[in-house]
Amino acid sequence: MTPEPSLTGMPASGWRQYEIEQRLHELLASDPPLHTGWPDTLWPVLPDKALSASRAAMSQFAHLNGFVKPSGLDVIEAELLAMVRDHLGVPEDGATTLTVGGTESNFLAVKGALFKARENGGVTGQPNMVIPETAHPSFDKASEELGIDVRRIPVGKEFRADPEAMANQIDENTVLLVASTPNYTHGTLDPVEDLAALAQTHDLWFHIDACVGGCLLPALKRVAGESSTTPFDYPGVTSVSADLHKFGFTPTGISTLSVNSSELIRHHSFSIDVASSWPFRPYRRTGFTGSRSGAVLAGAWATLVALGQDGYEQIAQEIVSGADIFAKGLSTIDGFELVAPHESGIIVFTSTDPQCQIERVANVLERNGWPAMLAVSPPRLQFLLSPLPPHYYEQFVEAIRVAANEVRTGVAIDGAELTTYGA
Template sequence: MSESSRLPTHGSTKEAILARMASLRDHDVNWRAGRAWSLVFSAGDEVSELLQAAYTMFFAENGLNPTAFPSLRRFETDVVAMTASLLGSQAATEEIVGNMTSGGTESLLLAVKTARDWARIQRPAIRTPEMVLPVTAHPALDKAGHYFGVRPIHVPVTDDFRADVAAMTAAITPNTILLVGSAPSYPQGVVDPIAALAQAAQARGVLLHVDACVGGMMLPFARRLGYPIPPFDFSVPGVTSLSVDLHKYGYAAKGASVILYRGPDLRRCQFFVQTSWPGGIYPSPTMTGTRPGGAIAAAWAVMNYLGEAGYMNLAAQVLATADKLKKAIDAMPGLHVLGRPDMSVLAIGSERLDIYAIGDELTQAGWHLDRQQSPPSLHMTVNMAHVAVADQFLHDLARAVQRVSRPNARRRLAAGGLRMAQRVIHALPPRVVTRLTSAASRALGQGSGLPGRTAPMYGLIGALPSQDNVDDLALDLLDQLTRPNLASQTN
């Protein structure tokens, strides 16, 4: 057993611990320099300093019991009200209510759990509840379906990557309890036709959740800046719930998201309570028990610090940078932006070049971009950290395109090996393929993570004969990467 995999016999000094942590962080992607096109949203040093101060002020407080910490209750209710005011809330006619959560995944989990429990009251005859969602919807919804016994019905999108309203309507059955649309969808950054989906939901008497986790704190300001943003929020009759992440374009500290509902009766289906426990009455509004006070306080602090004018200024810079990137990418030979993104989330595709090889070249240049599939693409979420580095990225992207366009012995060899592997895979019995994918994932997991060049890996995944093989590969790799013995070996 490695020394670092046991609790140390004696503690270290504060200085030694912090130095070790800084050394480990040196291997992370440099998001502070704008090198990460996902995962982290930064609005600059001043906002970061405020977030750290506010988070630290309440880092020990627990949002589990609002009677013990009324300050956190005030912060949360204020944050929910401010968020709702941006997203179509009409307090004079109806009440939009909600709660803060730990992130978009928890918000989506709650939306599905709430729909299930609503259906138990309103549609008690349903025994196998279903939700209809486009294939571009976030996989946290599938996770929610897996956890709560709600069957996801995936519907293909149209050629512009938006939800196909006719196909989703046709997929509604007597077991359907929920429709889902995105604003925008993560893969290509397009807003689904929420108004049409809402009409379909109302006509069939089902709920409609809008996943605005990415766009909820950007789209309202984009509309005010003159961008043609389609209706997507509570101003649309038929939208019954909406999720928005504050730690994305709200620039709050992680993890901070909000789940909103049209009316308290629906939100009541989200709650849990146990009144017969010997330890006392235990009510819980969200998935978690303990709720870190720091995240709640920091969200309140940054929203009051920036205000509408601050968010408008940030949105203007981000959207201008995204427009610049879109135009430059479309002008590069062999590249194009997929669809017509509605804000600052986009994907780079190619009809003739290996887009994963281009991604590998960018990785070698120090950039972090997510790889996507169906169709193959590179994902970009533009935020304030990228305003200052857009030109350097475009320079490196053009250089990556040039390198991938030129003949290359290593790539030719890899492509030949991939074609051979594909032929072998299709010739082998399924049980043998399963054993080989498991061995491959174990081999990957023995290192410090995924390989530096992922184009061959994505090509091999595309050649696997069944989704079960792909699932097994991913699960085995996840198991390997999260085992303690691996953590103790990395630097």
């Protein structure tokens, strides 16, 4: 049971360190145990090695601000950027910007596309972007701020973007084409190669939202023995967003936007000089935010160096093995099946049995202490997978089996409440 808040305002007297630690331990202990809490609805569980390394680094740099970097933190950021570029295959003349999350990364891509189109004189009317209906809401958020129409296009088989349908919606005022690898809604990869060719034909900024899979896909390909193709190997790809704080397993609060040419950075940068209006000194920022936690930068750097390529490959193998165990186990529950193939860390399933509605299964899972992210179109449950031993996946399958039996026997009669994503 989650403890009730005990503070209704600033305490009159500061707490002793022991009291602070005691309260924090109490709150941490209220979280579900790993064996029931691991199928996180939004974030994968951090491996012990990554968690330990990042905690140590964050404590050492907790007092620093990444806005004005001392020399040591400046080196950390430079090395972190180099590792990200290497991992994502960013071209030599490309560049990467650190952001606080995928929403900022995608926002900067939208801003860059709009500003570049304006600069080239390619927008004579109301600008628009063409995106699959499975694209993340951050694009709608950016469109609202920047005054761009959003054209969400129905997807095709296995919930993948439909290049032909998207092509039919491109006009002279289209500034951006978007794909996801994978889409968050169903976990499948959009046809990047076809969409890159489409973008090239129309001379459009083509952005790949790889916030979920960007850090995982390269390792998945290596463990599967596939070629080391990266998004930037396709000539039409302009930019790629990839969260470090999802399958990069870093502390929360850091993502990336990479562009195929460093020249494009100016489209998501801001500057002001003293003569303009601000009587201090020239100001320049790349990205949207100003201050940034030095602790998060150091924690991300420590995570990547602690894991290395072999660490990410081991994680990828464990996720693939876990997904296989889960899928096989799920197939032994009558009426249950995957909604789409597992391709990059997201697994989505449903029940086809009218006597065992997935909404009610979600209700029982949550009542029994298992988090359940209920989604619509079609009704389904979705989870981000984690690098955990097989018995955790086996326990989760058993929890689903128990929930299904309870629904079928009438123990659970209510459906789960559809909560707001991001609330």
